Amino acid sequence: MQSRYVTIHAHPEGTPERELFALESAELPALAEGEVRVRNTWLSVDPYMRGRMSGVATYIEPFTLGAPLEGAAIGEIIESRAEAFPTGTKVRHMGGWRDVAQLPAERVERLPAFDVPEQAYLGVLGMPGMTAWAGLNRIAEMKEGDNVLVSGAAGAVGSLAVQLAKAKGGTVVGIAGTQDKLDWLEAHGVKAVSYKGKDTAQLTAALNEACPEGFDVYYENVGGTCLEAALNTLRVGARIAVCGMISRYNAEAPSAGPGNLAMILIRRARMEGFIVFDHWAHYPEFLEEVGPQVAAGRLDYEETVVEGLEQTPGAFLQLFEGGNRGKMLVRL
Known part of the structure; x- marks a missing residue:
């Protein structure tokens, strides 16, 4: 069986060009004992x-030039030599x-087994939701009534963060760029602030206007x-959870x-960076709390x-042009 895959043959400098990526194919070897073959239905890009x-x-280790790139995916097992995963099983993998x-x-x-679309396990009930x-809970130790500020607030991670924060009862402010993202935040009871065209002083003034008391969590x-x-x-005693700094990912210096x-x-x-995989042992706890809310429609999510x-x-x-609202997904 052939597998088609996307790869790169050089390391980009600055924002990658579309031409960096190549679509190639390779013949898959026969299944070894303990292996499965999965036909992917959904891919995540992050x-x-x-x-x-x-x-x-x-x-995390870098991608290998010429090899298939890797990322979270959902698919169905089409061939198996692993007793625990028979043909037809829906799975998530990297x-x-x-x-x-x-x-x-x-x-x-x-x-x-929650009653949600399968791709939700790449977004709101997957790595972004868990992040x-x-x-909020393990790094920033969010408490009832905390005022919370979220940047990238309409993205895959930020859009759930603002909703989880709203449930704690404090003022929640989200920073975003495009008008549709600002409108989405406002529709969910989040005070929306645009960063577009603002320097630090101007953005500070806009945040102070949105929440004059200041923020307990960023x-x-x-x-x-x-x-x-x-x-x-x-505010005094604030906690900052550093999930990412997307504004710097393509910087050349x-x-x-x-x-x-x-x-x-x-x-x-207190300012603390974190990597979600270090906290994955708590994924069942996250699912127990958030899964029923998503299944019942009490938490909204965008794709x-x-x-x-x-x-x-x-x-x-x-992702680097603000071209997504919520989780960016590829359907195969």
């Missing part, structure tokens, strides 16, 4: 993948960016001006750090769906 394209190991994946059975997991939950997805403005609006980092001292704040394996690189690049 900002963290940009770091894996740089050829440098960080908290063999994305391809149409057919062949993996050891220990690298796939059955989909949970939002872990950042959920950081963006960095840059958003981080500087957020530091200016912290080191960028200056926040010029007002002293606000962490002045506000006696931006692109069709076809060939469009996967374009879907990935849209």
